[in-house]
Structure formats: structure tokens, C-alpha cells
Amino acid sequence: MNFFRKELSNDELIYIYRNLLLPRMIEEKMLVLLRQGRISKWFSGIGQEAIAVGSTLALQKNEWIMPLHRNLGVFTSRQMSLQKLFMQWQGNKDGYSKGRERSFHFGSKAHHICGMISHLGPQLALADGVALAHQLRKEQKVSLAYSGDGGTSEGDFHEALNIAAVWDLPVIFLIENNGYGLSTPVSEQYRCQNLVDKARGYGMEGVRINGNNVLEVYDTIKGVREYCIRNRKPYLVECMTFRMRGHEEASGTKYVPQELFKKWVQQDPVRSFEQYLLAEKVLTQTEITNIRNGFKDYIEEELQHAFDAQPMIPDTAEELRDVYAKQSVIHSQWSLANRVDEPEPVTDEPAKRFIDAITEALKQSMEKHTHLVLMGQDIAEYGGAFKITEGFVEQFGKERVRNTPLCESAVIGTALGLSLEAFKSVVEMQFADFVTMGFNQIVNNLAKIYYRWGQPADVVIRMPTGGGVGAGPFHSQSNEAWFTHVPGLKVVYPSSPHDAKGLLIAAINDPNPVLYFEHKALYRSISGHFPGQPYEVEIGKARVVQQGEDITVISYGMGVHWTLHYQQQHPEISLHLLDLRTLLPLDYEAIRKAVKQTGKVLILHEDTLTGGIGAEVAAWVGEHCYELLDAPVMRCASLDTPVPFNTELEKNFMAESRLDECIKKLEAY
Numbered sequence: 001m002n003f004f005r006k007e008l009s010n011d012e013l014i015y016i017y018r019n020l021l022l023p024r025m026i027e028e029k030m031l032v033l034l035r036q037g038r039i040s041k042w043f044s045g046i047g048q049e050a051i052a053v054g055s056t057l058a059l060q061k062n063e064w065i066m067p068l069h070r071n072l073g074v075f076t077s078r079q080m081s082l083q084k085l086f087m088q089w090q091g092n093k094d095g096y097s098k099g100r101e102r103s104f105h106f107g108s109k110a111h112h113i114c115g116m117i118s119h120l121g122p123q124l125a126l127a128d129g130v131a132l133a134h135q136l137r138k139e140q141k142v143s144l145a146y147s148g149d150g151g152t153s154e155g156d157f158h159e160a161l162n163i164a165a166v167w168d169l170p171v172i173f174l175i176e177n178n179g180y181g182l183s184t185p186v187s188e189q190y191r192c193q194n195l196v197d198k199a200r201g202y203g204m205e206g207v208r209i210n211g212n213n214v215l216e217v218y219d220t221i222k223g224v225r226e227y228c229i230r231n232r233k234p235y236l237v238e239c240m241t242f243r244m245r246g247h248e249e250a251s252g253t254k255y256v257p258q259e260l261f262k263k264w265v266q267q268d269p270v271r272s273f274e275q276y277l278l279a280e281k282v283l284t285q286t287e288i289t290n291i292r293n294g295f296k297d298y299i300e301e302e303l304q305h306a307f308d309a310q311p312m313i314p315d316t317a318e319e320l321r322d323v324y325a326k327q328s329v330i331h332s333q334w335s336l337a338n339r340v341d342e343p344e345p346v347t348d349e350p351a352k353r354f355i356d357a358i359t360e361a362l363k364q365s366m367e368k369h370t371h372l373v374l375m376g377q378d379i380a381e382y383g384g385a386f387k388i389t390e391g392f393v394e395q396f397g398k399e400r401v402r403n404t405p406l407c408e409s410a411v412i413g414t415a416l417g418l419s420l421e422a423f424k425s426v427v428e429m430q431f432a433d434f435v436t437m438g439f440n441q442i443v444n445n446l447a448k449i450y451y452r453w454g455q456p457a458d459v460v461i462r463m464p465t466g467g468g469v470g471a472g473p474f475h476s477q478s479n480e481a482w483f484t485h486v487p488g489l490k491v492v493y494p495s496s497p498h499d500a501k502g503l504l505i506a507a508i509n510d511p512n513p514v515l516y517f518e519h520k521a522l523y524r525s526i527s528g529h530f531p532g533q534p535y536e537v538e539i540g541k542a543r544v545v546q547q548g549e550d551i552t553v554i555s556y557g558m559g560v561h562w563t564l565h566y567q568q569q570h571p572e573i574s575l576h577l578l579d580l581r582t583l584l585p586l587d588y589e590a591i592r593k594a595v596k597q598t599g600k601v602l603i604l605h606e607d608t609l610t611g612g613i614g615a616e617v618a619a620w621v622g623e624h625c626y627e628l629l630d631a632p633v634m635r636c637a638s639l640d641t642p643v644p645f646n647t648e649l650e651k652n653f654m655a656e657s658r659l660d661e662c663i664k665k666l667e668a669y
């Protein structure tokens with residue numbers, strides 16, 4: 001292997017060598033511990049260390065890296081505490097994830113390392129978000145994301161590279177091509193000759209290098225970093241390497257031809273560099289032995305601290321508390337000062353529509369938070385599919401009101417990346433139905449990141465939802481229940497203009513990921529009075545819409561309007577109506593009070609019956625309010641079918657068509 005030291009001094013070469021050697025020696029120790037059953041699982045990076053080490057050393061310490069499962073060298077080159085790393089791998093409370101995450105699935109804000117999730121691909125777009133933050137702040141910085149050769153087949157790889165190219169983001173995408181994705185050879189993974197050929201298709205530059213040569217990696221990434229900053233562009237680097245051990249230790253290497261091991265052992269990154277340093281007389285054999293012995297002692301010492309760590313004592317309250325990030329002090333002061341629980345009739349102003357409330361909340365939030373970015377398809381000059389952001393580009397500029405390519409997953413990932421750099425964002429789904437394309441980012445990345453390693457996901461996803469407009473199965477769904485099952489998310493669903501404004505402002509102020517459902521059929525069909533100044537409606541608080549004596553209806557969204565309409569048509573019955581407003585977390589206190597009011601409960605929603613949020617509320621009422629009930633809890637929901645297109649079929653589908661029947665049944669008890 002040919003090494004070119006260029007301007008590097010002897011001390012710098014030794015520094016690189018030490019960084020390269022440490023992860024190798026840690027791993028060798030880990031393999032022993034694994035055989036002794038003292039750690040559970042290990043993904044080996046032996047043979048690939050030059051990539052993680054060379055690229056990390058080429059970056060500034062405050063530039064974000066999105067490493068994967070074979071990148072121990074990233075963590076050690078950022079000088080993370082070794083005993084804490086060991087505790088992390090043992091699942092100890094004092095590791096980097098309080099024992100909540102395994103192997104390399106953790107991050108550290110202090111070290112600018114973003115924790116991967118198991119799913120391969122989603123981390124790439126987070127690098128886009130970080131780079132966008134740098135671009136908006138005009139900082140001379142890059143972000144760096146890794147992918148394996150297998151990971152390049154994921155749609156997320158395509159989406160992330162495409163966004164970075166279209167938005168001119170300074171991101172280094174680095175592929176570690178080690179020949180296999182678990183047992184799948186690259187011949188069954190892609191058809192282009194080299195993976196770097198893909199760069200051209202995205203309109204970016206790329207280079208293919210020897211990933212086992214630490215100086216080549218270091219020098220290339222240094223140069224690429226300067227290119228990305230100077231030209232404000234992304235870059236693709238393909239590092240050729242080889243995985244010397246199994247995918248993970250238990251899975252073996254039977255499927256790999258022996259000749260490949262023989263070939264690549266000659267290219268070992270640590271041994272080759274060591275030989276080069278000896279030949280160049282940068283180090284003597286004795287000095288190398290001394291360095292190795294020093295590391296050996298260091299590893300043993302740190303390991304002993306980890307072994308001495310206290311055993312885990314689960315604390316349920318702490319576990320539950322750490323699912324959500326707390327509001328910052330400034331925000332919560334602001335929120336309290338501007339909290340309006342009930343609509344205040346404003347007589348000197350005309351009533352405004354539901355859609356105007358959303359626009360107003362967005363506009364006032366954009367004015368308040370100068371680091372808030374809006375992203376979505378056609379939301380800039382066009383104003384969005386429903387014209388909610390019309391005129392925003394003129395007021396806030398295209399940098400903060402961003403049209404996106406069609407790639408929901410990468411846009412949500414970008415939003416999370418922005419949040420790593422303390423930006424807020426609101427992502428508009430053109431229709432709530434299309435959230436399926438970004439589902440993984442929401443339920444696995446956004447929802448879990450705070451619990452896993454304490455990083456908030458300060459993102460709101462706007463979800464134009466619901467049917468009743470003859471739009472068929474893919475523009476009419478109610479999919480809120482998909483998300484109410486996911487710890488870490490908040491789900492809000494206003495039914496009035498007042499709540500639409502207050503809940504959206506609260507969602508944007510909240511540092512947690514919030515799904516904000518806005519019913520399309522309410523946009524222009526209902527109006528109401530609400531304060532002109534910014535205010536919050538507290539997330540997690542239901543509201544009694546009307547007092548009644550005969551039957552309690554617990555509902556939200558369109559169901560609230562169906563109930564009010566029904567009440568108008570049936571003055572002979574007195575309905576007590578509770579609007580949940582927030583579906584996660586639920587307001588159990590308000591539910592209990594509402595149950596107590598009449599003893600007869602009907603839960604009404606537009607969503608389909610089976611597994612809807614109504615099922616959860618019914619179960620809770622049955623379990624906790626049994627003695628308050630005079631009849632079984634009933635649910636009125638839409639049919640368990642997709643939403644049909646034909647207007648008559650759709651009417652028949654909707655819960656409203658069975659409301660009278662349900663109320664009569666309950667009344668008869």
C-alpha cells in the first residue's frame with residue numbers, strides 16, 4: 001500500500017496511528033469478552049478502521065457525524081470516555097443511553113455524534129438537516145454521514161442525496177463498500193459498476209478511494225470538506241474495504257470465499273500503516289510496543305471501572321419522564337403568559353375560518369421564532385395545496401419557506417437534523433395519507449430519539465386529514481391512531497378555529513415531535529372568534545364543548561361537529577360533549593369527569609372502528625370508571641373499510657350515518 005504523507009509531521013502521523021490502533025485493540029478485547037458472555041452482541045469493524053478514523057480526524061470537532069454499526073473509530077477519535085463506552089455496551093445506567101440502547105445506537109450532542117437507529121438509511125437525511133442549519137447560519141461547516149454498500153439500496157439513500165444536491169447542502173456522504181450486506185454480495189445489491197457512479201445521477205461530484213489507507217481517507221475527506229464548504233455542495237465518497245469478520249459475531253463468514261480473506265489481510269489498515277511508519281523511521285518497534293502496552297493497560301483500567309458499575313435498578317417514573325423533552329424555561333414562561341383555555345369572543349372583529357387560524361398561527365410563529373423553517377411540497381410561491389402558506393415567501397423568504405422535492409422521508413429526516421442544531425421546523429404533508437412515505441422517520445427516529453440519548457426532536461408535522469369530500473381511499477384517511485400508539489409522539493387534533501390556532505402555536509413551541517391533524521373539510525366550512533395575538537391551547541387538555549345530562553359523547557375533530565349538528569336536530573336529548581383535542585397524551589381527568597356527568601358514554605370518531613383511539617378510551621373508561629357507568633361504553637366509528645370515492649358510499653362509510661342508531665341504543669339502556 002502506498003502512503004503519501006504530504007505535509008504531515010511525524011507527530012501528526014503518530015497521532016493518526018494512535019487513533020487507528022485504539023479501536024482495533026478495543027475490539028480485540030471485546031471479542032474476548034463476547035466469548036466469555038460478558039457482552040451481548042458485537043458488530044466488528046476490524047479491517048475497516050481507517051475509514052472511520054481517517055474521516056473523523058479530517059473534520060472539525062464541532063461538525064456532526066452520523067456513524068453506523070461498524071464505526072467504533074468515530075467514537076474513539078472524538079475522544080469519548082472509554083469507561084462510559086464500555087458501560088454503554090454493557091447496558092449500564094452510566095453509559096451514553098442510560099441502558100436504553102444497545103451497541104452503537106446512541107449519540108452524544110457534546111461530541112457531535114448522532115445516534116443511529118437500526119434501520120439503515122434514515123440517518124443520511126439528518127446530515128442534510130444539519131447542513132441546512134449551517135447554510136442558514138452561513139457557517140463554514142460540513143456534516144458527514146456513512147452508509148454501507150447494502151444501505152445504498154434503501155430509498156432513504158436516494159432521497160437524502162437528492163435533497164442535498166437540490167438544496168446545495170455541504171454534506172459528505174461516505175459509502176463503506178466492504179463487499180457484503182450481511183451475506184449478500186454486492187453483485188446482488190446493485191448493477192452500476194461502482195457505487196460512486198451514482199453521484200453523477202444526483203448532479204454531484206464523487207470519488208472512489210482505498211478505504212484501508214488511512215492517509216488516503218484523511219487527505220481525501222479533508223479536501224472534500226473544503227470543496228463542500230467552498231462550493232456549497234454535497235460530495236459522494238466510495239471507500240473500498242473489506243469486512244474481516246462476520247456481519248456480527250454470531251453469524252460467521254462461511255459465505256465469504258477464503259481467497260478474499262487472503263487478499264485483504266495483506267491490506268490490513270493498521271498493519272500496513274505500522275509498516276509504513278517503521279520504514280519511514282517515524283516510529284521504532286520498541287515505541288510501537290510501548291504504545292500498544294499503554295493502550296492495553298488503559299483498556300483494562302477503563303474496563304474495570306465499567307465492571308465495577310452499579311447494577312441497573314429500574315425506575316419506572318424516570319423511564320416514563322424521559323419519553324418527552326421538557327419545555328425550555330423561556331418557552332414555558334411565554335406559554336403560560338399566553339395560555340387561553342376557552343375561546344374569548346371577540347366582538348369587534350369578524351369571525352375567521354379554520355384555515356385562517358392555521359395560517360395565523362404559522363405566521364405568528366415564524367415571526368417569533370426566527371429559527372423556524374417550514375418545509376413541504378409546493379408550499380412556497382404556490383402557497384401549498386390548500387393555500388395555507390400563501391404570501392409566506394414574500395414575508396419570510398425562500399430560505400425559511402422551502403419547497404421540497406417529493407421525498408417525505410428525507411424531509412422529515414432533514415427536520416430532525418435541523419433540530420440537532422437547535423432549529424425548529426414544521427413539515428406540511430400535502431395530504432395526511434402521504435405520511436406513510438415518512439412513517440419510519442416519525443415512529444422510529446423522531447419519536448424515540450429523546451428517550452434514547454436525550455436529543456429533542458423539535459418538529460411539527462401538519463396533517464391535512466379526513467374525508468367527506470369524495471376524494472377516495474388515498475386522500476381521505478384518518479390515520480391518527482397509527483401515531484397514538486407510539487411513545488414519544490404527541491398527537492393533537494383541533495375541531496374549532498380557536499383551538500386550531502392555539503394548538504398549532506403550542507405544538508411549535510413544544511420541543512417534542514407533534515403530529516397536528518387539520519381536517520380538510522373544516523378549512524373553509526367553519527368560522528369562529530379567536531384572539532388576534534398569539535396564544536397557546538395547552539397540549540393534553542380536553543374541553544367540554546357543551547354541558548348535558550343524558551349521554552356523554554367523547555369525540556374530536558369532525559365528530560364534534562356531527563354531535564353539535566345532531567343536538568340541533570334532536571333537542572329532546574341532552575348531550576354532554578367532550579372534545580379531546582389532544583389524542584396523545586389523553587386527558588384522563590377530563591374523561592373521568594365527562595363519564596361521571598351522565599354515566600352513559602358514546603365515543604365518536606371519523607376513524608375506522610377497530611384499533612381506533614376510541615378503543616383505547618373505552619378500555620380506560622371500563623377499567624377506571626366502571627362504578628360510574630350505567631351502560632356499556634359504546635363506540636361509533638366509520639366502517640372497517642378503506643374510504644370509498646362514491647359520495648353515497650362515503651356517506652355510508654362515515655360514522656355520522658350510524659350516530660342516531662348508537663345514541664338511541666344507549667338512551668334505551
Ligand SMILES: Cc1ncc(C[n+]2csc(CCOP(=O)(O)OP(=O)(O)O)c2C)c(N)n1
Nearest residue numbers: 070118119120148149150151178180181182
Ligand atoms: C432497513 C433495514 N433493513 C434490514 C436491516 C438488517 N440489516 C442490518 S445490517 C444489514 C446489512 C447491511 O449491509 P451494509 O449496508 O453493506 O453495511 P455493513 O453491515 O456491511 O457495514 C442488514 C440487512 C436493517 N438494519 N435495516
